[in-house]
Amino acid sequence: MAHLATTWLSHVLPLRCLACPARTRGSGPSPLLCRSCTAELHALRCRDWEIDGTSGASGFRYEGAARALVRALKFRGALGAAAPLGSVLGAALDELAPGAVGIVPVPLHWRRRWQRGHNQSAALARAVAAARPGFRVLAALRKPRATRPQVGLGGGRRRRNVDGAFAVARLHIPKVLGARLVLVDDVVTTAATLRAARDVLVAAGASEVTLAAAAVAVEVRTGR
Numbered sequence: 001m002a003h004l005a006t007t008w009l010s011h012v013l014p015l016r017c018l019a020c021p022a023r024t025r026g027s028g029p030s031p032l033l034c035r036s037c038t039a040e041l042h043a044l045r046c047r048d049w050e051i052d053g054t055s056g057a058s059g060f061r062y063e064g065a066a067r068a069l070v071r072a073l074k075f076r077g078a079l080g081a082a083a084p085l086g087s088v089l090g091a092a093l094d095e096l097a098p099g100a101v102g103i104v105p106v107p108l109h110w111r112r113r114w115q116r117g118h119n120q121s122a123a124l125a126r127a128v129a130a131a132r133p134g135f136r137v138l139a140a141l142r143k144p145r146a147t148r149p150q151v152g153l154g155g156g157r158r159r160r161n162v163d164g165a166f167a168v169a170r171l172h173i174p175k176v177l178g179a180r181l182v183l184v185d186d187v188v189t190t191a192a193t194l195r196a197a198r199d200v201l202v203a204a205g206a207s208e209v210t211l212a213a214a215a216v217a218v219e220v221r222t223g224r
């Protein structure tokens with residue numbers, strides 16, 4: 001329905017592509033992306049990654065139109081960017097985490113969430129769940145300790161920055177026990193954030209935690 005409304009609107013109002021300044025006429029796979037960015041996104045697909053022995057699922061390399069989409073979602077609050085990112089990540093998870101699982105977004109500290117107005121990882125988790133029958137969002141983690149942005153920190157400092165930053169929300173402890181989970185973040189660089197959040201879920205009794213990021217910021221092994 002939202003897709004139909006957006007397509008109809010594009011004939012009345014000139015829509016800007018979410019990833020570049022071009023106008024989009026509401027045609028193509030997504031009414032929110034121009035044809036050029038749609039083609040570029042196809043070329044940037046990257047199904048999985050491996051960083052220092054940790055591996056996971058992804059949707060794209062963090063470059064060009066994919067980087068622009070992630071930044072539009074994160075910094076401009078363009079929630080429409082979550083759908084194309086989440087659907088491609090969902091397709092990657094078809095192979096890496098088949099069957100029904102809970103999708104856990106990497107949480108923001110409440111102050112950052114309040115400043116930004118939304119959690120980009122939660123929007124991605126909802127988009128993955130919408131694209132994958134049997135998946136459901138499980139906001140099992142909270143972030144009681146504020147951390148510095150990971151950008152600009154080296155590997156060791158990134159680890160120390162997020163060490164002890166995450167906790168399982170008390171209400172969700174029974175749902176995590178024995179559960180198969182997918183942990184979702186927007187971008188993976190050194191995987192320090194995803195590892196720290198995964199360790200908390202495993203310590204709480206999750207039976208399996210697959211790591212996932214909409215985009216990968218480093219040179220990685222790609223599945224295709």
Ligand SMILES: [Zn+2]
Nearest residue numbers: 017020034037
């Ligand atoms: Zn574009």
